[in-house]
Amino acid sequence: MCGIVGYVGRSAGRVNTEHNALDVVLEGLRRLEYRGYDSAGIAVVSDGAISSRKKSGKLSNLVAELEARPLPESLTGIGHTRWATHGGPTDQNAHPHLADGGKLALIHNGIIENFAELKLELLGKGVEFASETDTEVAAALLGDIYRNRLGGDAADGGLTRAMELACQRLEGAFTLLAVHAEQPDVVVAARRNSPLVVGLGEGENFLGSDVSGFIDYTRRAVELGQDQIVTITADSVEITDFYGAPAEGKEYHVNWDPASAEKGGFPSFMEKEIHDQPDAVLQTLLGRSDVHGKLTLDELRIDPALLKSVDKIIVLACGTSAYAGQVAKYAIEHWCRIPTEVELSHEFRYRDPIVDENTLIVSISQSGETMDTLMAVRYAKEQGAKTVSICNTNGSTIPRESDAVLYTHAGPEIAVASTKAFLAQITAAYLLGLYLAQLRGNKFQGEIKDILADLGKIPAKIQQILDNEEQIKELGRSMADAKSVLFLGRHVGFPVAMEGALKLKELAYIHAEGFAAGELKHGPIALIEEGQPVFVVVPSPRGRDSLHAKVVSNIQEVRARGAKTIVIAEEGDEAVKAYAEHVFYIPETPTLLAPLLSTVPLQIFALELASAKGYDVDQPRNLAKSVTVE
Ligand code: M6R
Numbered sequence: 001m002c003g004i005v006g007y008v009g010r011s012a013g014r015v016n017t018e019h020n021a022l023d024v025v026l027e028g029l030r031r032l033e034y035r036g037y038d039s040a041g042i043a044v045v046s047d048g049a050i051s052s053r054k055k056s057g058k059l060s061n062l063v064a065e066l067e068a069r070p071l072p073e074s075l076t077g078i079g080h081t082r083w084a085t086h087g088g089p090t091d092q093n094a095h096p097h098l099a100d101g102g103k104l105a106l107i108h109n110g111i112i113e114n115f116a117e118l119k120l121e122l123l124g125k126g127v128e129f130a131s132e133t134d135t136e137v138a139a140a141l142l143g144d145i146y147r148n149r150l151g152g153d154a155a156d157g158g159l160t161r162a163m164e165l166a167c168q169r170l171e172g173a174f175t176l177l178a179v180h181a182e183q184p185d186v187v188v189a190a191r192r193n194s195p196l197v198v199g200l201g202e203g204e205n206f207l208g209s210d211v212s213g214f215i216d217y218t219r220r221a222v223e224l225g226q227d228q229i230v231t232i233t234a235d236s237v238e239i240t241d242f243y244g245a246p247a248e249g250k251e252y253h254v255n256w257d258p259a260s261a262e263k264g265g266f267p268s269f270m271e272k273e274i275h276d277q278p279d280a281v282l283q284t285l286l287g288r289s290d291v292h293g294k295l296t297l298d299e300l301r302i303d304p305a306l307l308k309s310v311d312k313i314i315v316l317a318c319g320t321s322a323y324a325g326q327v328a329k330y331a332i333e334h335w336c337r338i339p340t341e342v343e344l345s346h347e348f349r350y351r352d353p354i355v356d357e358n359t360l361i362v363s364i365s366q367s368g369e370t371m372d373t374l375m376a377v378r379y380a381k382e383q384g385a386k387t388v389s390i391c392n393t394n395g396s397t398i399p400r401e402s403d404a405v406l407y408t409h410a411g412p413e414i415a416v417a418s419t420k421a422f423l424a425q426i427t428a429a430y431l432l433g434l435y436l437a438q439l440r441g442n443k444f445q446g447e448i449k450d451i452l453a454d455l456g457k458i459p460a461k462i463q464q465i466l467d468n469e470e471q472i473k474e475l476g477r478s479m480a481d482a483k484s485v486l487f488l489g490r491h492v493g494f495p496v497a498m499e500g501a502l503k504l505k506e507l508a509y510i511h512a513e514g515f516a517a518g519e520l521k522h523g524p525i526a527l528i529e530e531g532q533p534v535f536v537v538v539p540s541p542r543g544r545d546s547l548h549a550k551v552v553s554n555i556q557e558v559r560a561r562g563a564k565t566i567v568i569a570e571e572g573d574e575a576v577k578a579y580a581e582h583v584f585y586i587p588e589t590p591t592l593l594a595p596l597l598s599t600v601p602l603q604i605f606a607l608e609l610a611s612a613k614g615y616d617v618d619q620p621r622n623l624a625k626s627v628t629v630e
Contacts, residue, residue, distance in 0.1 A: 001083040002109035003032025006187040006207030010234035021077030028213040036083030039094035043105035044074035054094035080107035083624035087132030097136040099143030103181040106139035110194040113172035198222040222249035270415035278459035280420040283409035293449025317364035320418040326495035328429030346372035349379040366421035367626035368396025461587040476608025484511040493537035500602030507610035530562035
């Protein structure tokens with residue numbers, strides 16, 4: 001939620017970075033807009049004054065405003081793209097917020113929980129507020145401390161010291177970035193439970209909610225810890241805690257290039273990311289086993305003895321990531337014989353869960369910043385559980401706070417609706433399941449090798465589906481007027497059905513539900529009326545204990561009541577043809593791996609239907625890519 005960028009460069013005549021702060025900050029915001037697009041704003045420091053512009057709506061509105069009313073050239077600036085929490089998405093509520101008589105500008109991601117109490121206190125001092133936001137309260141507090149407590153004296157620590165004192169009073173989650181007209185070469189930032197990374201340049205330094213905020217300029221990044229303050233100038237990066245004690249960040253190299261965060265010729269990021277999926281799965285598998293099929297998950301730095309003693313796994317995640325967990329549950333229980341629960345992170349700690357040192361917590365998060373998941377992981381750690389994070393974002397908070405991490409290597413996912421991360425998450429969770437099975441001796445090495453070989457064939461099979469996407473695209477376009485679409489699945493097909501429904505809800509804003517096909521007769525079948533579109537994810541007819549016949553019966557049941565049935569089935573499955581208005585075939589694959597294929601047509605369908613309705617598939621309404629507030 002909310003994208004944040006900060007920049008300080010060095011002037012011409014010294015090491016000239018030749019970057020105007022406005023350009024750098026705008027470019028960063030363009031890349032971070034997926035984090036929130038209710039409004040955007042920028043402040044720069046120039047000629048001893050702060051100049052700012054802000055506009056409700058997408059970044060393009062701010063760009064138009066900047067063309068109409070340009071900002072002065074500057075070497076220091078901050079920028080924000082907002083997902084509204086306190087106060088609607090108006091110009092007034094957009095960040096930056098000014099304080100100290102317009103000399104201080106502040107942007108914020110997160111929620112200040114004690115803002116009401118602080119606001120009363122500041123109102124009592126005569127401060128006036130122009131917005132409904134908690135951010136303006138934080139700005140006013142910082143301004144008040146800077147001017148009235150520290151006397152505006154840079155020698156007394158200035159903005160950095162004021163930030164420390166302000167953070168000591170703030171409760172909640174926040175990333176704050178501030179600039180002050182009296183310290184034109186400095187951006188000061190603070191973080192608590194909200195993301196912030198530093199970018200290291202030559203004669204210039206950067207701040208961003210994530211590395212995409214500065215990826216065009218540097219690949220050297222520094223992770224910050226919790227409750228830290230960072231002061232950047234063109235030549236220095238100083239980190240302290242909220243009480244001024246020096247602290248250190250951890251430098252790392254960003255291993256993706258800016259081009260991987262571009263659309264690459266596709267009309268949308270989402271379409272590009274759907275097409276990235278063969279590579280996302282391939283990269284996630286790469287280098288994780290030796291020639292004998294022995295899994296070597298080097299990153300998984302948890303004592304094997306501890307992993308052997310695990311008697312329960314709890315997967316914690318939200319949204320699409322939770323569906324990846326639900327898919328993985330079937331495989332992990334089957335391969336490892338360890339009871340596995342999947343819990344929505346935001347529900348977890350409120351139900352007094354049974355967690356102890358023999359519990360393995362597996363959190364799944366694309367962003368690594370989802371606050372609900374972070375809080376659930378922390379809670380589980382407090383109970384003594386071991387925690388493994390499956391994550392796509394290097395250096396993000398959840399993997400940093402977990403005992404071990406298994407990175408998915410899907411590359412940056414920019415579209416708000418998750419696609420390639422989902423397939424990469426399933427792949428990584430499967431690797432974890434196989435690793436546990438190998439360690440605990442639940443599977444022979446040969447069996448693990450065979451499953452890995454099947455996984456290795458998945459990228460080419462996804463590509464095969466993508467090469468034949470026109471049929472499902474056409475169906476998506478033809479159903480642009482649909483009011484409701486239902487999705488049915490069984491076994492691993494059940495979470496796939498729910499993921500198909502979620503994609504349609506978030507992209508096309510139409511009613512969609514995913515059901516376990518077996519549950520149909522217990523209620524949902526009442527929804528079926530003439531012409532109701534129903535997608536059915538059909539399991540393979542091959543293999544032991546196949547549920548194929550039962551799902552075919554479910555298709556017949558809804559069809560008999562007037563449903564328009566659209567079937568995703570395995571190549572060669574002729575039995576479904578008689579009961580389906582449309583059949584989309586996916587390549588043969590073992591049942592447990594089928595979600596890596598059957599999800600793809602559902603993603604394409606949602607994308608195409610939403611595009612036909614003229615919606616922005618990369619930035620659906622009301623959503624943000626990374627949900628950093630509870
Ligand atoms: O970054 P995370 O994987 O933790 O995010 C979890 C959900 O917010 C996310 O999957 C969300 O449901 C997506 N919009 C789904 O497309």
